Amino acid sequence: MSQNKKNTTNKNIKPPKFNFYWVYGIVLVLFIGYQFFNSGSLSSKNLSQNEFETILTEGDIDKILIVNRDIANIFIKSDALEKEKHKKNKTSLYSINTPMYYYNFGDLQNFEKELNIKKSENNLDFDLKYEEKTNFLEQIFIYLPFIFLIGLWIYFMRRMSGGGAGGGGGQIFSIGKSKAKLFDQDQKVKTSFKDVAGLEGAKEEVQEIVDFLKSPDKYTALGGKIPKGALLVGPPGTGKTLLAKAVAGEAGVPFFSLSGSDFVEMFVGVGASRVRDLFKQAQQKSPSIIFIDEIDAIGRSRGKSNITGGNDERENTLNQLLTEMDGFGTDTNVIVIAATNRADVLDKALMRAGRFDRQIYVDLPDLKEREQIFKVHIKPIKLHKDVDISFLSQQTPGFSGADIANLCNEAALIAARKGKKAVHHQDFLDAVDRIVGGLEKKNKIISPKEKKTIAFHEAGHATASWMLEHAAPLVKVTIVPRGQSLGAAWYLPEERQIVQAEQMLDEMCATLAGRAAEKLMFDKISTGALNDLEKVTRQAKAMVTVYGLNDKIGNITYYDSSGQSDYNFTKPYSEETAQVIDKEISQIIEIQYQRAIQILSDNKDKLITLAELLLEKEVIFKKDLETIFGKRAFEVEPKETTTETNSENSLETEE
Structure with missing residues (x-):
């Protein structure tokens, strides 16, 4: 058994992969070794002046080889090698072709003169030769800085030309290539319309795109x-x-x-080159889909920001995109799908028919769609049986689909933090409070006087909203600090597509009731109503x-949905009209403020009872x-509807 395990372990150990740099290393080691062992310094002994003169006068020298005019390599006669003083200087690396000694003589001219004198005096017969040698190791050290710079340049060039991890888009010679990630038969998109909850209207429109690609002959x-293109806006x-991925998965x-x-x-002309390459690849794999997310990064209107000049790289990229979308034939079966949440800033030429033929609005989900989205995101969560998906929707x-996904995840984290085995309904409600109102700050120091002011402020909101027909029904009131607010009231607005003036005025009155309660009870007002004042001013305006x-003012609007007014330096109305507007805004707010004071005065005893209960419990509910x-006399049970919601219809908090 142990032998089998050993064999299995040996099989699992993979040998190291061959790297061509190993060859460079081996060659370098061999070269240095050759220089090291061939230098002669290992087999030779350095002589002093006295030792050299003694050996010279005794006639033991066979040959003197002067290398590079500064060192004398001394070869000993074969018969003289038997002498005891030469025997002990022999090393294991010594051979007959290597010098036994070397001598640093200093000045060559003096050395030659001395040799001639000794040769004539002692009748010596040694040979004198000259040799020029190049030490490559020394040369390498001399040129090492240049070698380092060249090596560094080669390294960066290899990185830019594909040697690094940047891949195709990071290569210096393919920088104009498209960075698009391709999903085909080898890497399929597994997302389908079943994975997209809600968005029924948008799915119907994109379903036609799928049909175009599957059976164009029809x-x-x-x-x-x-159609050449579809723009997803929302x-x-x-x-x-997610919807675009589902289109690819279905098609x-x-x-x-x-x-x-x-x-x-950063390089000029790269964007246009990548657009050309992208459409070229798409045509080769036709029928295909090109999906450009956040197209407003390159599709913004041209000519609005003249600071950048005429040769703007982003405009060049947009021009190339316009040319490609209008240039390739319809028989290529290439469809462009783009997504943005800033359709108002896109260039008109990009939005025209023949390029993006269809604009599909992906709105916030309504009641039924939110319930479907909840069912998708709670699949991986262990739920307790008390969870009511209908109530949560x-x-x-x-809430958008991303908000609901975040809500489900936050509920699971809250349940795990409390050590629960499953996620309960209350965990989801706590997650809603956490996302909408912020994190509870129970340790925040608030004086009793401030706490009483906050309690009456929130009780004022609750009282007025309960008494007003068109105000949103209240769900929960708290004086526990959350996020930046010292207290909050949760409301459940009715889902509607149009808002009437009476509904807006009732909402403004309920919003101002917090400040009105402070004035009524304490005859003082505080800075705590900043959020309320900001909201009502925006509504009145x-x-x-x-x-x-x-x-x-009449039936006039100064709102510009095209976004062109952002670039104008003048107001769309005169100074006289501006004064009237300011006066009317102030008058609307003041009327609703006095109305709120009147409602609270009529129900002062109930207001006090509610505030005292709030001080006692800190959190109170609808019951x-x-x-x-x-x-409530005008209470309406919530109805399930498939009507799309407005952006104003969100779960609101009053600080």
């Missing part, structure tokens, strides 16, 4: 042309990228995916300048308000 037989987190065709920023590079108006809901005020 449409071209009647003389129709396959708020962040609504599932635009089963090559899918080129990249971001708009992938076209942007009602509690999260205005919208009523007057955007929606045309003011009698004095507590029903105990104090009774049932």
Whole structure:
């Protein structure tokens, strides 16, 4: 058994992969070794002047080889090698062809003169020869800085030309190549329409794109042309990228995916080159889909920012994209899908028919769609049987698909933090509070006087919203600090597509009721109503300048949906109109403030009861308000609807 284990272990040990740099290393070691052993210094002894003169006068020298005019290599006669003083200087590396001694003589001219004198005086017969040798090791050290710089240059060139981990997009010779990631039969997109919850209207539109790619003859037989592009527009987190992946997964065709920023590079002309290469690859693999996420990175309107000049790299990239989308034939079966949440800033030439033929709006999910999205994201979570998905979908108006995914994950983290074996319904509610209101700060130091002010402020919101017909029904009130707020009230706005003036005024009145409660109870107002004032000012301004809901201004709007007004330096109205607008905004707010004071004065005893209960419990719910005020006369049970929600319809908090 142990032998088998040993054999298995040996099989699992993989030999190291061959690297061509090993050859360089071996050659270098051999070269240095040759220089080291061939230098003669290992087999030779350095002589002093007296030792050299003694050996010279005794006639033991056979040959003197002067190397590079500064060192004398001395070879001993074969018969003289038997002498005791020469025997003990022999080394294991000595041979007949290597010098036994070497002598640093200093000046060559003096040395030659001395040799001639000794030769004539003692009748010596040695040979004198000269040799020029090059020590490559020394030369390497001399030129080492230059060798290092050349090696560094080669290293960076190899990295830029594909030797590094940057891959195809990072190569210096393929920098103009597309960075698009290709999903084809080898790497299939596994996402399908079943994985996309909600978005029923958007799925119907993109389903046609899938049909175009699967059976184009069905449409071209009647003389129709396959659309060239579809633009997915919508708020962040609504599932635009996921929808595009589902199209690729359903169609089963090559899918080129990249971001708009992938076209942007520091080198001039690279973006346009990458666009050309992308469409060339897509045509070769036709039918195929090109998906450009965040297309506003390169598709912004041209000519609005003149600071960059005429030769702007982003504009060149956009021009090439426009040319490619209008240039390749419709019979190539290449469809471009793009996604953005800033359709207002895109160039008009990009949005015209023939390029992006279809604009598919991916809106925030409604009640039914939120329930479907919840069912997708709770699949990997261990749920307790008390979790009510229908109730959670009602509690999260205005949440996008990404928000719901984050909510489910946050609920699981909260349950794990509490040591639970499953995620309970209360964990989801806590996650909603955490996302909307922020983290609880129970350790925040608040004086009793401040706490009382906060309690009456929040009780004022709750009282007014309970008494007003069009105000959003209250869900929960707390005076526990969360995030930057000292207290908060949660409301459940009705999901509607249009808002009437009476509804906006009731909401403003309920928002100002917190400040009105402080004035009524303490005859003082605090800075705690900043968030409320900001909200009502924005609403009143919208009523007057955007929606045309003011009698004095009339049926006029100063809102520009195209975004062109952002680049104008003048207001779209005169100074006289500006004064009227300011006066009307102030008047609307003041009327609702006095209305809030009147409502709270009529229900002062209930307001005090609610505030005291809030001071006692810190958190109160809808059932507590029903105990104090009774049932709302105009309470409407929430209905399931497939109507798309407005961006204003979100779960709101009042600070």
